[in-house]
């Protein structure tokens with residue numbers, strides 16, 4: 001089993017609904033977020049290219065944050081979901097330094113926090129909150145090992161990219177282009 | 178042109194606009210760790226070489242500083258943790274892939290060892306010292322009898338500690354400025370050099386200082402050589418690495434690195450040490466002071482600048 005997410009950058013309008021849904025679902029403290037939107041403009045006027053990306057932890061297959069964690073608080077759950085156990089985390093910040101995507105933040109309560117792919121929902125067979133709430137249905141979640149899953153279907157016939165593959169982390173967010 | 182904007186959600190303190198998770202405590206911790214490693218290594222080294230009598234400050238007096246530095250360093254590390262009450266979790270497992278973990282364990286081993294080392298010289302340093310309890314006297318006798326194996330263990334542990342202060346940073350592939358294997362040896366050599374400087378400062382013996390200054394000159398030369406290689410590596414590297422090196426080559430950290438670390442912290446003290454060999458009168462405290470200042474700056478600059486660098490995507 002390998003959970004992953006596909007994000008359709010052509011459909012995303014940058015409305016930030018996924019961000020708000022996550023903050024509500026996961027009780028993210030005010031002023032913080034586990035997912036966020038990047039608006040990327042490239043080219044020279046008038047030939048500009050606009051891309052919206054809903055970004056979050058990539059739940060990397062080769063996760064440096066798990067490798068660098070001195071206590072084992074950062075660990076890999078079933079299906080490759082990277083999770084921080086708050087009661088083991090000492091807040092040393094090693095994982096924050098080791099993430100090429102800056103996907104983690106220090107929670108005001110001391111421990112380090114980040115996207116969990118809503119593991120508490122996934123365990124019940126539901127989608128992450130951001131996926132369910134997206135008004136353009138541009139987020140696709142599921143098991144890559146299952147060819148019929150939403151995410152497998154989404155990346156099958158489309159071109160996609162991952163962010164900073166040269167970092168060697170084998171990220172599992174697929175941005176459809 | 179390429180412009181990336183956060184439309185929403187990203188304004189997280191200490192991460193945006195650039196990462197600033199580690200504060201002054203971490204470079205201080207790395208500095209003190211390297212310094213203690215240097216002091217303990219040379220104490221062990223001169224005992225192994227059988228030069229205890231010739232090098233009283235190296236083997237005895239200066240080692241008092243090592244446990245103090247280690248404990249202040251650990252205190253600084255603790256201070257920078259954000260979930261302090263869970264600190265003990267560090268010592269519930271050993272994770273070899275995490276430098277932070279084996280570094281914490283190395284410190285756990287070398288700190289008590291350095292205290293025992295100092296304790297075993299207490300009577301020599303303060304002739305009227307009395308342990309009060311018989312068992313302590315017996316324990317002391319046992320350490321004194323086994324000083325040689327002690328010295329070996331301490332030398333090995335201090336090399337691990339010295340390398341660790343660099344590897345802690347270089348293990349982070351996400352921070353291109355740190356992600357170079359030169360950082361381990363560079364911090365080791367620099368740490369040993371600051372250790373030597375401390376001993377020189379403490380030493381009152383002309384001959385001992387001369388021996389130490391000669392070793393220190395070799396270490397400074399190696400350090401300059403490693404820094405040259407560091408930049409050769411960056412400039413021959415990928416866009417990510419060259420971009421990171423720009424911080425030191427015209428960027429925000431150019432002055433602090435080249436003036437404070439390289440000129441004031443390495444070249445000037447080396448010149449003074451050479452002049453001293455040719456019998457010029459140099460204030461005794463000046464070269465060690467400059468070396469310590471340079472070592473501290475190296476760690477501050479590296480930790481601060483490294484956090485800014487990142488993958489470009």
Ligand code: SF4
Nearest residue numbers: 057058059060065099
């Ligand atoms: S994106 Fe960052 S936090 Fe998430 S698994 Fe990868 S390295 Fe770890």
Ligand code: SF4
Nearest residue numbers: 069089090092093095
């Ligand atoms: S901050 Fe917490 S989760 Fe991150 S590396 Fe340190 S102990 Fe592990």
